[in-house]
Amino acid sequence: MNYCICASGSLGLTVLQRLAASPITIKCVLTDRHSDSIVEYCERILLPVFVGNPRKRKAVEWMEERKIQFENLLSINYLFILESDVLNKSTEYAVNFHGSLLPKYRGRTPHVWAIINGERETGVTAHLMNVNCDDGDIVRQVIVPIEEDDTGASILEKYKQLYPDLVLQVVKDIESKKIVCRKQDISKASYFGKRTPEDGKICWEWQKERIRNWVRAQAKPYPGAFTFLNNDKIIINKIEYSDLGFDDTMSNGLIVAVKDGKPYVKTPNGVVKMIEFETGAIIKEGDLLS
Numbered sequence: 001m002n003y004c005i006c007a008s009g010s011l012g013l014t015v016l017q018r019l020a021a022s023p024i025t026i027k028c029v030l031t032d033r034h035s036d037s038i039v040e041y042c043e044r045i046l047l048p049v050f051v052g053n054p055r056k057r058k059a060v061e062w063m064e065e066r067k068i069q070f071e072n073l074l075s076i077n078y079l080f081i082l083e084s085d086v087l088n089k090s091t092e093y094a095v096n097f098h099g100s101l102l103p104k105y106r107g108r109t110p111h112v113w114a115i116i117n118g119e120r121e122t123g124v125t126a127h128l129m130n131v132n133c134d135d136g137d138i139v140r141q142v143i144v145p146i147e148e149d150d151t152g153a154s155i156l157e158k159y160k161q162l163y164p165d166l167v168l169q170v171v172k173d174i175e176s177k178k179i180v181c182r183k184q185d186i187s188k189a190s191y192f193g194k195r196t197p198e199d200g201k202i203c204w205e206w207q208k209e210r211i212r213n214w215v216r217a218q219a220k221p222y223p224g225a226f227t228f229l230n231n232d233k234i235i236i237n238k239i240e241y242s243d244l245g246f247d248d249t250m251s252n253g254l255i256v257a258v259k260d261g262k263p264y265v266k267t268p269n270g271v272v273k274m275i276e277f278e279t280g281a282i283i284k285e286g287d288l289l290s
Helices: 009-020 036-044 058-065 110-116 152-175 208-217
Strands: 002-007 025-031 049-051 070-076 090-098 121-128 138-145 225-229 232-242 255-259 262-267 270-278
Touching: 002 009, 009 025, 009 036, 009 070, 009 152, 025 036, 036 049, 049 058, 070 152, 090 152, 110 121, 110 152, 110 208, 121 152, 138 152, 208 225, 208 232, 208 270
Parallel strands: 002 025, 002 070, 025 049, 070 090
Antiparallel strands: 090 121, 121 138, 225 232, 232 270, 255 262, 262 270
């Protein structure tokens, strides 16, 4: 069968390379303007590639001009939600690979939200696509444990290891006509929206557990969780719990000590130690973060 591959980022490139090395026929690739590595790869192996926003029939018109036809569409880490015009181009299956255990964590950056919310596991779900967000029938799922020190970036690395095999297994199901689907339990569905770098601000009124999850979920190479000392921004990439004592009447966000250049910050239920951080500010005991 013939395939259209929608892919973005390094994860999308990793899977695309595996698919291109397999026996299937890729008729075209859709990607975004920031995925230069995918564009360069397609040009190098002479794969037709549409670059940009596919909406308002832009991708479909591009396909029609080139007389591109395919039976199946696979979406891997693709930046855009596909509209019906593109989905209807596939005559067999349109399958998306979503980084959560659907129906939980529909929406954007689900693995980051899972860490923030203290989940012990996440995963990848292959599901049929429709015009709604992540609510199509489930084809396959793989569970990924979230370890105590996992970050958003480390979970993404785990995904890079398992995505290609999962995608190829779904392709095998399609080719052998053994694809099996099951409905999502809508009563268990949750949705989380798109995150931007500005959404990373720490609230020191949170419990220390949520603050630690917040920090590790967004640590390098992601933009990072942050706080302010007066007008100076502090990006924090790693914290750990401390048994340093404190007075409950102290303000949350107060620097209760600085030892070996590492600030200790008071939260409602304990002190946390800033291990890795970036700032031009000089942080002193008695300073108040906001």
